[in-house]
Amino acid sequence: xxxxxxxxxxxxxxxxxxxxxxxxxxVDSIIRDLQRALIEADVNVSLVKDLSDKIKKAAFDERVKGxxxxxxxxxxxxxxxxxxxxESKKLVLQKGQNKIMLLGLYGAGKTTTAAKLGNYFAKRxxxxxxxxxxxxxxxxxxxxxxxxxxxHLNYFIDLNEKNPNKIWKNHEKQIKEYDVVxxxxxxxxxxxxxxxxxxKSLSKEISPTESILVMPADIGQAAKKxxxxxxxxxxxxxVIITRMDSTAKGGGALTACGELGSGAGIYFITTGEKINxxxxxxxxxxxxxxxxxxxxETLLEKVKSVADESKQKKIQAGISExxxxxxxxxxxxxxxxxxxxxxxxxxxIPGFSKIEGKIPENLMExxxxxxxxxxxxxxxxxxxxxxxxxxxxxxxxRIQRIARGAGVNTxxxxxxxxxxxxxxELVKSGSSMDLDSGMLNQKQMQKLMKKFGRKIRF
Numbered sequence: 001x002x003x004x005x006x007x008x009x010x011x012x013x014x015x016x017x018x019x020x021x022x023x024x025x026x027v028d029s030i031i032r033d034l035q036r037a038l039i040e041a042d043v044n045v046s047l048v049k050d051l052s053d054k055i056k057k058a059a060f061d062e063r064v065k066g067x068x069x070x071x072x073x074x075x076x077x078x079x080x081x082x083x084x085x086x087e088s089k090k091l092v093l094q095k096g097q098n099k100i101m102l103l104g105l106y107g108a109g110k111t112t113t114a115a116k117l118g119n120y121f122a123k124r125x126x127x128x129x130x131x132x133x134x135x136x137x138x139x140x141x142x143x144x145x146x147x148x149x150x151x152h153l154n155y156f157i158d159l160n161e162k163n164p165n166k167i168w169k170n171h172e173k174q175i176k177e178y179d180v181v182x183x184x185x186x187x188x189x190x191x192x193x194x195x196x197x198x199x200k201s202l203s204k205e206i207s208p209t210e211s212i213l214v215m216p217a218d219i220g221q222a223a224k225k226x227x228x229x230x231x232x233x234x235x236x237x238x239v240i241i242t243r244m245d246s247t248a249k250g251g252g253a254l255t256a257c258g259e260l261g262s263g264a265g266i267y268f269i270t271t272g273e274k275i276n277x278x279x280x281x282x283x284x285x286x287x288x289x290x291x292x293x294x295x296x297e298t299l300l301e302k303v304k305s306v307a308d309e310s311k312q313k314k315i316q317a318g319i320s321e322x323x324x325x326x327x328x329x330x331x332x333x334x335x336x337x338x339x340x341x342x343x344x345x346x347x348x349i350p351g352f353s354k355i356e357g358k359i360p361e362n363l364m365e366x367x368x369x370x371x372x373x374x375x376x377x378x379x380x381x382x383x384x385x386x387x388x389x390x391x392x393x394x395x396x397x398r399i400q401r402i403a404r405g406a407g408v409n410t411x412x413x414x415x416x417x418x419x420x421x422x423x424x425e426l427v428k429s430g431s432s433m434d435l436d437s438g439m440l441n442q443k444q445m446q447k448l449m450k451k452f453g454r455k456i457r458f
Contacts, residue, residue: 005251006290008037012077013291016070027059042220042252043084051080078287084255085283089238089265091210093126093180099206101183102240103199103230104214105191109242109270111140113214114184115147116270116278117240121180122153129178131171132157133164133202134186144184151275154178164198165205183208191226196233203234210237212267217244220252227257238267241281245271258283326386329420330374373412380405389420 012030019026031052038048058076061069100117102110114130122128130148132155134140141157148155156171164186175181185202188195203211213230215223223241230236239257244250257266266281378386380402385391392398392413403410 005037005041008033009077009081009291013074016073016077019070022059022069022073024060027056031055038251040249042249043255044221044252047084047255051084054080078291081290082283082287085258085287089267090280091212091238091267093121094209097176097179097181098210099181099183099208100210100212101185101202101206101208102212102214103185103234103236104187105226106137106187106189108187108214108216110134110187110214111143111184112147112273113240113242113270113278114144114182115151115153116275117268118148118153118180118182119151119275120268120278121182126179127177128153128180128182129175130155131168131175131181131183133167134184135162135164135167136186140184140186147275164202168202168205191229191233199234211235212238212240214240214242215253216242217250217253217269220249221256223253224256238265240268240270241266242270244269245277254281254286324420324424326381326389326416326420327378329416329423330371330378370412370415373406373408374416376406377402377408377413377416389417392417 012034015026015030016022034055035048035052038051039045055073055077058073059069061072102114102117104110111134118128118130130144130153132141132144134144141159145155145157147153156167156174158167158170161167161170183202183206186195186198211234213227213236215226219226223239227236227239241250241253241257254266268278269281269286270278385398385402392402399410399413402413406412
């Protein structure tokens with residue numbers, strides 16, 4: 001996500017922090033790098049110029065002296081970047097029923113976003129249903145049906161009816177049973193009169209509590225114009241920007257929506273194809289990740305969205321006692337995989353950007369096939385072996401028996417045992433953690449990575 005911009009921002013802040021003197025050449029160099037990266041990220045040129053002027057002014061402000069000047073300059077950079085991202089806007093559900101209507105043009109990703117948003121609220125204890133009202137795009141209803149069934153979400157879809165208002169009326173009584181209704185509507189190549197009439201008619205019929213515009217990140221600065229056009233046609237309460245993982249130009253869409261003010265703020269961004277690849281957009285936390293400072297709040301939200309609460313409580317109890325069993329280990333790796341693997345979460349962990357080069361490549365890439373084998377292995381083990389895997393190390397006959405039962409090689413079992421041993425050593429070393437934050441500081445993380453880095457073999 002905007003990796004080049006992130007790299008330039010980190011280097012800029014490091015240059016400022018490590019400089020003995022903030023001379024003109026250094027400041028000009030930093031500004032040139034920032035300008036190039038921001039423009040490549042599709043940020044509006046006038047915004048880039050304003051940012052550059054304010055940084056230059058702050059760098060040579062004679063009222064600020066010594067080390068304070070460097071801190072002042074970093075703060076100005078941070079505040080100005082935050083300013084162009086706009087204000088945070090949270091989607092707050094009402095006490096009664098919430099009807100969330102998704103709007104947008106073809107290719108924006110409304111249907112997949114409907115499933116992601118439905119899953120997001122379902123994981124937070126809401127009774128959710130998806131409603132398919134896109135009667136024009138071939139296979140739209142079938143796609144929504146497949147996504148709903150795959151992710152255990154309720155849905156109402158009428159494959160034969162071509163009037164979206166009638167579909168709503170046909171299911172209106174059943175819909176009243178749900179807390180959150182996610183409504184997928186039709187799109188067009190452009191916001192033409194026919195689409196405007198259909199949206200207005202549905203809005204009048206449904207009276208949605210939220211009308212959210214869905215736009216792809218690669219739309220860039222055109223996001224501003226599109227949002228304004230939709231706002232003029234219907235009431236737009238917020239925006240979801242999709243495909244933030246697949247473009248280097250996402251900065252344009254983010255900053256363009258930021259310029260519109262709180263009337264059409266960004267509720268969510270989506271960052272991948274998986275059902276859990278959706279997150280609330282918080283400018284401050286987003287910028288923190290770009291600057292390599294982490295974003296624990298979003299990471300914890302992602303963990304909550306994929307984890308089974310009862311299983312996580314059991315694992316937490318094991319961590320408190322200083323030992324995890326084999327089932328706990330597999331559950332933790334499954335949760336990591338559901339979030340998106342190590343590549344997805346490393347930017348959210350404070351301090352990781354500074355030690356990233358010391359971490360083995362592909363540390364926790366997608367391991368679905370491996371996880372499936374591990375689950376078969378667990379089914380072939382006795383309860384005693386799951387709780388005390390040390391038994392297997394002493395008796396190779398047990399490993400051979402389990403391998404036959406699970407239909408795997410003995411090397412797969414030894415791989416799981418290595419993972420078990422590594423995570424338990426990590427849990428035991430938890431006494432070195434900051435108990436208030438639950439996180440390791442940079443030196444502790446470096447020590448653990450050095451200790452375990454070469455042992456991790458997925």
